[in-house]
Amino acid sequence: MTSYKICLLPGDGIGPEIIAEGVKVLDAVGSKHGVTFEYTEAAIGGCAIDEYGTALPESTLEAAKAADAVLLAAVGGPKWDTTDSEKPRPEQGLLGIRKGLELYTNLRPVQIFQALSSASTLRPEVIDGVDLMMVRELTGGVYFGLRERFYDEPGAGVDGAPGQRAYDTMEYREYEIDRIARQAFEAARKRRNKVTSVDKANVLESSRLWREVIHAIHDADYPDVELEDILVDNCAMQLITRPADFDVMVTENMFGDILSDEAAQITGSLGMLASASLGDGTALYEPSHGSAPDIAGRGIANPLAQILSVEMMLRYSFNMQEAANDVRASVTSVLDAGWRTGDIADAATPKDKIVGTVAMGDLVVESL
Ligand code: IPM
Ligand code: MG
Numbered sequence: 001m002t003s004y005k006i007c008l009l010p011g012d013g014i015g016p017e018i019i020a021e022g023v024k025v026l027d028a029v030g031s032k033h034g035v036t037f038e039y040t041e042a043a044i045g046g047c048a049i050d051e052y053g054t055a056l057p058e059s060t061l062e063a064a065k066a067a068d069a070v071l072l073a074a075v076g077g078p079k080w081d082t083t084d085s086e087k088p089r090p091e092q093g094l095l096g097i098r099k100g101l102e103l104y105t106n107l108r109p110v111q112i113f114q115a116l117s118s119a120s121t122l123r124p125e126v127i128d129g130v131d132l133m134m135v136r137e138l139t140g141g142v143y144f145g146l147r148e149r150f151y152d153e154p155g156a157g158v159d160g161a162p163g164q165r166a167y168d169t170m171e172y173r174e175y176e177i178d179r180i181a182r183q184a185f186e187a188a189r190k191r192r193n194k195v196t197s198v199d200k201a202n203v204l205e206s207s208r209l210w211r212e213v214i215h216a217i218h219d220a221d222y223p224d225v226e227l228e229d230i231l232v233d234n235c236a237m238q239l240i241t242r243p244a245d246f247d248v249m250v251t252e253n254m255f256g257d258i259l260s261d262e263a264a265q266i267t268g269s270l271g272m273l274a275s276a277s278l279g280d281g282t283a284l285y286e287p288s289h290g291s292a293p294d295i296a297g298r299g300i301a302n303p304l305a306q307i308l309s310v311e312m313m314l315r316y317s318f319n320m321q322e323a324a325n326d327v328r329a330s331v332t333s334v335l336d337a338g339w340r341t342g343d344i345a346d347a348a349t350p351k352d353k354i355v356g357t358v359a360m361g362d363l364v365v366e367s368l
Contacts, residue, residue: 003036004318007067007282009060009097011045012090013291014301014357015073021303021361022071022310025327028365029314033323040067044097045075045090045291055093061100069317070101070284073306074291085149090291098138103277103284104176105183106136106256107312110243110263110273115335119268119344122240127266129244133191134263135184136256138277140176141206143253145169172206172252177213183278184250185222191247194226198235198251198259210252232259239263264288271301271343274308276316283317285309299356302341304331307364330367339363 008023010016026037042060049055055075064070075090082089097103110132112120120127149166181197188195197214199207211229218227230238232255239246239259243266251259264273273288287305295301308331314324338353345354355363 001034001036003038004068005038005040005066006313007064007070008039008041009044009064009070009072010041010047011073011075011093011291012047012077013074013293013296015045015075015291017297017299017301017357018287018303018306019071019073021357021364022073022306024361024365025307025310025368026071028368029310029320029323029327032326032368033320035318035320035323044072044093046077046080048093049080049088049090053088055088055090056096056100060093061097064097064101064284065282067282069313070097070282071306071309071313072097072284072286074287074289076291077293077296079293095143097284098277099144101277101282101284102139102279104137104139105180105278106134106138107187107276107278107316108134108136108256108260108263108273108288109312110134110260110267112267113272113332113335115332115338116268116272116344118346118348120266121268122243122266126241127243130266131191132243132246132263133187133248134256134260135180135187135248135250136260137172137176137180137250137252138256139253139279140172141253142168142170145171170204170206170252170254172209174209174213177210178217180250181214181217182221184248185218185225188225188248189222193224194228194247196228196230196235196246196249198230198232198249198255200232200255201229202231206252214250235259236262240266260288269302269344270305271341272304272308274305274312276309276312278316283313285313285317299358300342301357302343303357303361304341304364307331307361326368327364330364333367334360334363337363 147168152165201207311327314320
């Protein structure tokens, strides 16, 4: 029997609650499709800071590398919020593991579940047919460039006081753009064959390099794929005026961070959006939402983005397409039957159809 090792990283806040539902779904998929999943668990984020003094202990990175895939829930919380750069932050765990596993491609699919179309703040005719894939570069750009904070020359501050200065650097190397471009064009060939590349080439040098490399790869190896360039500010606007026109969107790390939250909200809830982070080795799967500390421990968090991350894991790490389709179909049927967690319930949802985290996971498993 085929067996896969999965490293679980529950993290903080609602993390442990939602990852348990992901595991439940994996186990159900395993028994249905004749595969066993073995789990190891490791600490990341705030809970790792509390236990080890660092958001990404060496042992966690090792456990992740040794696994066939990593399932992460969420990190962060007010307890560890600080602007003091000397202090550890939970997000360093996430950034560290992305860099440590060289997960340079982040896929964030945005699709409308018909049953939830009224949850969007956009008009139904605007979101009709939305099906896009955000391809975000994940290990470069301003997230990983040189940064510093220091005291400037005397008198630079307010009223002649010593002033501070800080900078972050957005840097891209040609090979980093080359490899993410190829991922985007490959993804497009399996979809509607269109790539929209998002940059700020009218201002930023790194964007001018981005645009040149994207076009060079396109002309040399993917001339069959339709390619358009769009400036990031214009993109933010187009994304909510004509979201259904986009197929694959490819962009640098920070633009992708911002635009993927915006794109997620087209569907009405960030609680539904999964993501896959891929490199050349072990891949990582996580919901796009955060650790929701305000509702942690109350059993009401929406586990569906976590469960849909499991779907992506089956697809991309284990090539279990049929199983992945099953998970998606189960989520769809549970939603079609009217079941909702609080975040996706609307005024029309009867109270007795609102369920908690565990019940939602059970419903998906039952449907499987
Ligand atoms: C995301 C998150 C992270 C990011 C944070 C938590 C560091 O917002 O995955 O989109 O900025 O990449
Ligand atoms: Mg983000």
